[in-house]
Amino acid sequence: MNDRQEQARHPVELLPWLANGTLEGDEREAVERHLAGCAACREELRFLQALRAGVKAGWAQESPGELGWARLRAAVRRERQAPEGRRRRWMPAPRVVAMAASVLVVVQAGVIAFLVGRPGGGTALYQPLGAETRPVLQVRFRPEVSEARIRAVLREAGVEIVSGPGALGIYEVAPVAEGAAALAEARRRLEAAEDVVAEVRGP
Amino acid sequence: MAEPVRERSLAPEEDEARRLLQGVAGGDEAALRGLYDLYGGAVYRFALTRLDNPADAADVLNEVMLEVWRGAARFRGGSAVRTWILGIAHHKTMDRLRRRARDGWVPQEEAPEAAEGATPADPDPQPGEATIAAAQDAALVRRCLDRLSGALRQAVYLAFFEDRSYPEIARILEVPLGTVKTRIFHAKRALRECLERLAAGRG
Structure with missing residues (x-):
């Protein structure tokens, strides 16, 4: 193409790539x-x-924020714990789960109905992850609430997500500080945030 | 013969990503967290632009990063890590669209090429200052982006948010180079018309 032809033909299809700096x-x-x-x-x-x-x-x-990472980490740890997991490489020995301190049930009417309808319903509502040994609270957030609000409430309550959400939308959270007082305070603050937290259950 | 894909130079990010990918291949969760921090937002937004549903986009993000966790050792370095991961995201997103269509949730999206003609050779008439101002207004642009088909919106995302080159976009979406240019051209024209209407108070 000579210069005149080149000048006559407008390169409109290439301009977006000049605009984004990749041409x-x-x-x-x-x-x-x-x-x-x-x-x-x-x-x-x-x-x-x-x-x-x-x-x-x-x-x-x-x-996607922190909730996305918590969910991914939960899925990865579930895979690592699976005896016939898809990953066939090095896996750390899973730590024992301190389940007794955190057998909790978070339920809304719909959730109960769902569980009752499942084979084996009424046993473990939510399978916690292997790595968490702290006492945990189970929390369900109101569906319409933004992730930013959820993060703010969790920060205010002094807790971090340790797993979730499960298929039922339930998260497990643990206090950053140790001790029963921290757990009780975290629960009080979560329950006070009624506009964000639908329900909290814990020891 | 396939044209070699020129990757935009992202040396620091790419070096970091490859280091993290090696860690993930060795089962290092912290490395996965690093990759999630680098690319989680991109994958989530990429899926969101096509699926138009935050919950579905979060699901896709989880599936993609799990795939990265399982398959990090399969990365052969033929593309940038970002391109590789967005390619996985494309497959997961399309799977979900197919599932939606199969389950009858929503009508299957029209193949975008059916609505795309050839790219005109002339630039559009000069945009007014009000249109230029509207094009920089986040809220107005979002309103107009929401009116595009998923395929066009996704192409705009890759070109103008991710700043990918057109060969990279073709590789991620597995479409010919010409299709990428055509989608961007038609998306740009639709966005401009929409922004002109909004700028004139005719939205």
């Missing part, structure tokens, strides 16, 4: 040469650069 080599040089003599394409580029800024700002708040 390279010959394509970049050709587009930049064209832009030097084409006001219409420069304006198009300006719009694309503005749009890129708007897209970044528009999606910046979307985040």
Whole structure:
């Protein structure tokens, strides 16, 4: 393509990649040469650069946050504990679960109905993970509440998520500080946050 | 013959990601946490742009990172780690869309190519200042993005939020290079029309 042909053909399909900084080599040089003599394409580029800024700002708040990690960690530890797990590489010996201190049931009417309807319903509602030895509280959050609010309430209560959510949306949380007083205080604060926490159960 | 994929230079991130991936392959949970911190947000948003449902996007994120946990040793270094992980996310997202369609939850999304014509050779008319301002307004851009089809929204996400090159996007979405350019072109045009309406108070 000679210079005149190149200048006549507007590289509109490549401008988005110049706007996001990924256009390279010959394509970049050709587009930049064209832009030097084409006001219409420069304006198009300006719009694309503005749009890129708007897209970044528009999606910046979307985040899976800590709850996503807690869930992933739970799944990974479940796999590690499975005797015939899919991972066939090194696995640490699972630590014994201090279940007795944390046999808790969090229930809403729908949950009860669900459990009663399951084979073996009424046994373990939620299978805790192997690594947690602290006493835990089981918490169900109100479904409409944002993750940011949940995080704020957990921070205020001095607890961290140790597992969950299970299929029923139940999280296990443990106080950051040790001792029965910390556990009781954490529970009191969680229960006080009625607009965020639907229910709390614990020892 | 397939065109070699040029990866954007992300040397520090890529070095860190490969180091973490090695750790994950050795069963190191802390390394998985590192990868989650690096890419969890990208995977979540990528899934969200297509599925339009935070719970489903969180599920996909969990599935993707579990896949990374199980399959870290299979990474052969043929692409950037980010591209590899987003490719897994694409498969998981499409699985979920297929499941939705199969279960009759929502109508299967129209194949985006059916609605995409050729890319016009001329730039659009010069955008007004109000349109440029609207394009940088996060709330307005989100409203317009929400009106796009999932396929177009996802292409915009990869191009303008993730700043991926078009060969990388083609690789992640497993579509021809021309399809990527066409999707971005049509998405850009639809966004511009939407932003012009909103800027003129005709949203």
